[in-house]
Amino acid sequence: MFSLDSLRTEIETELQRLDYNRSPQTLYEPIDYSLSLGGKRIRPIMCLASCELFTDEYQKAMPAALALEMFHNFTLLHDDVMDKAELRRNKPTVCAQWNNNVAILSGDAMLIEAYKLLSQVDSPAFSLILNTFNQTAIEVCEGQQYDMDFEKTLSVSVDEYMEMIRLKTAVLLAASIKIGALIGGATDSEIQSLYRFGTEIGLSFQLQDDVLDTYGDEATFGKAIGGDIMDNKKTFLLVAALDKASSAQRQELVDWINAENPDRTKKINAVKKIYDKIGVRRDAEERINELSASALEILRSMEISAEGKRFLTDFATSLIKRTR
Amino acid sequence: MFSLDSLRTEIETELQRLDYNRSPQTLYEPIDYSLSLGGKRIRPIMCLASCELFTDEYQKAMPAALALEMFHNFTLLHDDVMDKAELRRNKPTVCAQWNNNVAILSGDAMLIEAYKLLSQVDSPAFSLILNTFNQTAIEVCEGQQYDMDFEKTLSVSVDEYMEMIRLKTAVLLAASIKIGALIGGATDSEIQSLYRFGTEIGLSFQLQDDVLDTYGDEATFGKAIGGDIMDNKKTFLLVAALDKASSAQRQELVDWINAENPDRTKKINAVKKIYDKIGVRRDAEERINELSASALEILRSMEISAEGKRFLTDFATSLIKRTR
Numbered sequence: 285m286f287s288l289d290s291l292r293t294e295i296e297t298e299l300q301r302l303d304y305n306r307s308p309q310t311l312y313e314p315i316d317y318s319l320s321l322g323g324k325r326i327r328p329i330m331c332l333a334s335c336e337l338f339t340d341e342y343q344k345a346m347p348a349a350l351a352l353e354m355f356h357n358f359t360l361l362h363d364d365v366m367d368k369a370e371l372r373r374n375k376p377t378v379c380a381q382w383n384n385n386v387a388i389l390s391g392d393a394m395l396i397e398a399y400k401l402l403s404q405v406d407s408p409a410f411s412l413i414l415n416t417f418n419q420t421a422i423e424v425c426e427g428q429q430y431d432m433d434f435e436k437t438l439s440v441s442v443d444e445y446m447e448m449i450r451l452k453t454a455v456l457l458a459a460s461i462k463i464g465a466l467i468g469g470a471t472d473s474e475i476q477s478l479y480r481f482g483t484e485i486g487l488s489f490q491l492q493d494d495v496l497d498t499y500g501d502e503a504t505f506g507k508a509i510g511g512d513i514m515d516n517k518k519t520f521l522l523v524a525a526l527d528k529a530s531s532a533q534r535q536e537l538v539d540w541i542n543a544e545n546p547d548r549t550k551k552i553n554a555v556k557k558i559y560d561k562i563g564v565r566r567d568a569e570e571r572i573n574e575l576s577a578s579a580l581e582i583l584r585s586m587e588i589s590a591e592g593k594r595f596l597t598d599f600a601t602s603l604i605k606r607t608r
Numbered sequence: 609m610f611s612l613d614s615l616r617t618e619i620e621t622e623l624q625r626l627d628y629n630r631s632p633q634t635l636y637e638p639i640d641y642s643l644s645l646g647g648k649r650i651r652p653i654m655c656l657a658s659c660e661l662f663t664d665e666y667q668k669a670m671p672a673a674l675a676l677e678m679f680h681n682f683t684l685l686h687d688d689v690m691d692k693a694e695l696r697r698n699k700p701t702v703c704a705q706w707n708n709n710v711a712i713l714s715g716d717a718m719l720i721e722a723y724k725l726l727s728q729v730d731s732p733a734f735s736l737i738l739n740t741f742n743q744t745a746i747e748v749c750e751g752q753q754y755d756m757d758f759e760k761t762l763s764v765s766v767d768e769y770m771e772m773i774r775l776k777t778a779v780l781l782a783a784s785i786k787i788g789a790l791i792g793g794a795t796d797s798e799i800q801s802l803y804r805f806g807t808e809i810g811l812s813f814q815l816q817d818d819v820l821d822t823y824g825d826e827a828t829f830g831k832a833i834g835g836d837i838m839d840n841k842k843t844f845l846l847v848a849a850l851d852k853a854s855s856a857q858r859q860e861l862v863d864w865i866n867a868e869n870p871d872r873t874k875k876i877n878a879v880k881k882i883y884d885k886i887g888v889r890r891d892a893e894e895r896i897n898e899l900s901a902s903a904l905e906i907l908r909s910m911e912i913s914a915e916g917k918r919f920l921t922d923f924a925t926s927l928i929k930r931t932r
Contacts, residue, residue, distance in 0.1 A: 311753040362716060366709040385690045388712060389753055392686060395719060396745045403738050414727050414738075421720045429635040429713055 286595035314390035327352040331464035338468030351401035361391035420459035427452025454486025484579035494519040510552035610919035638714035651676040655788035662792030675725035685715035744783035751776025758842040778810025808903035818843040834876035
């Protein structure tokens with residue numbers, strides 16, 4: 285069938301069926317809240333669609349799809365505590381709406397709930413699925429730690445940055461696809477191809493996120509542009525700029541990074557001007573294009589249904605070409 | 609064999625063999641640190657000993673035993689952040705030695721590592737073991753949340769308190785025993801008995817902890833006496849005292865709870881005096897005796913080796929009669 289609308293509806297229905305109207309409320313309410321904030325449901329969609337490539341009974345992957353969405357939301361709760369973030373999807377974060385302790389403990393509960401959901405998967409490949417989930421989960425933590433480590437240094441190479449976003453973002457997307465395929469009964473070689481596809485789409489997705497935060501359209505992006513620049517966040521743009529800058533440009537960047545209470549518009553415009561001179565937006569877009577072309581080529585060369593190929597191609601393209 | 613010394617040695621050896629000399633160091637170093645702080649290793653010992661009741665190949669339970677110890681240490685990392693604790697086993701806590709973000713993320717990694725270890729268990733009962741672990745893990749979170757909720761109210765009943773410590777402390781001990789027995793191949797009825805044994809020992813253990821914090825000997829207890837009183841912690845003693853106090857005694861207790869910067873010795877002595885008048889130490893000790901007698905009776909009535917019974921009886925007794 286491969287219908288994005290119906291996959292999304294099924295996922296939302298199942299998420300709502302998870303009943304967190306339990307005691308203690310302080311533990312479970314934030315789980316409901318977090319899941320009800322919406323989001324693109326990219327990971328569960330990928331998991332179900334990937335399963336559907338190999339079997340019509342793609343609902344078999346639903347517990348895993350929900351586990352992946354739950355895990356993703358767990359990371360958001362804890363990341364928001366660590367980043368002191370107050371808004372997420374235009375709503376107060378759990379740490380802002382309640383407090384840090386609630387976000388820590390409800391996050392822990394969500395990680396455990398993710399395992400509970402995953403444990404409902406009925407598949408001869410269960411042990412492989414569990415190992416994939418474990419390995420991915422720990423890699424996501426590694427990625428988040430590298431991201432935090434990078435905040436404290438100016439010497440991050442582009443390769444190190446790419447490895448960080450592979451861990452922090454791409455592996456979970458790749459694992460979603462792999463786990464769906466495992467449940468669907470794919471062969472080892474199909475699983476390897478799909479994992480690579482997912483990784484490359486995940487990398488492109490994150491690079492696109494970096495570009496949008498600086499060059500997106502405020503109205504369609506849905507949040508203020510330039511947040512990463514104001515926070516001195518080590519995005520691809522900043523890392524590549526610091527790497528390729530002349531010594532004068534580098535000094536200018538460092539001055540803006542160290543500026544105390546700089547004027548927002550001035551700082552954003554000045555840094556963007558340096559980015560433009562160095563050409564890092566083009567660098568990012570080249571990488572996005574290369575990675576997504578490679579990902580789509582992997583898909584093209586696979587012997588799977590034309591309908592499935594088209595669905596994954598369209599969905600992946602929509603993620604990368606998105607404007608918000 | 610049932611040798612406490614050799615079980616402990618085997619556990620320490622296996623914990624040291626877990627290699628966390630990995631990147632990113634900021635993520636993995638605190639795991640090593642936390643595991644190296646020692647502790648009584650009660651949960652893995654219980655898990656291995658329980659397995660040994662049913663098979664000589666008790667080492668089969670080692671990955672589960674390590675998973676349980678890892679899980680326990682994960683809870684300590686996050687609890688210490690939530691409680692702003694600076695010392696644990698006379699050493700700086702991870703949040704004090706590094707910072708809260710490190711303790712949150714390394715804690716997350718430890719929870720995932722616990723699942724990785726558990727996934728190594730090779731047993732026909734694996735699915736039941738995983739479900740037990742999941743259920744226990746979420747109950748421990750519920751217990752921690754109730755504990756935090758209780759800090760904000762004076763109206764906690766003794767029953768509510770007992771349910772809180774069942775969740776926060778007892779179920780993990782009970783699950784350790786249950787999982788060991790599952791791996792050993794115990795029958796359903798044996799598993800139920802051992803789970804009840806573990807729960808009652810766990811409850812006694814926590815009540816004893818409450819008593820020691822107020823009435824222990826400073827030298828043998830290894831930390832300052834009266835910490836719970838100073839922190840207004842809702843221990844069994846305080847909950848039972850508030851429950852049974854005359855209105856004058858209750859007012860006196862509430863005044864001490866609300867006192868700002870009270871003199872340490874004065875507050876501790878005054879509160880102990882109220883406790884003694886109301887007789888809550890005796891109440892606690894009666895419960896400890898009832899629970900441990902009931903636990904040991906469960907064990908006595910089981911058809912397991914005399915050597916195994918003796919080992920578990922001695923080990924459980926040492927936990928409850930401990931002075932530190």
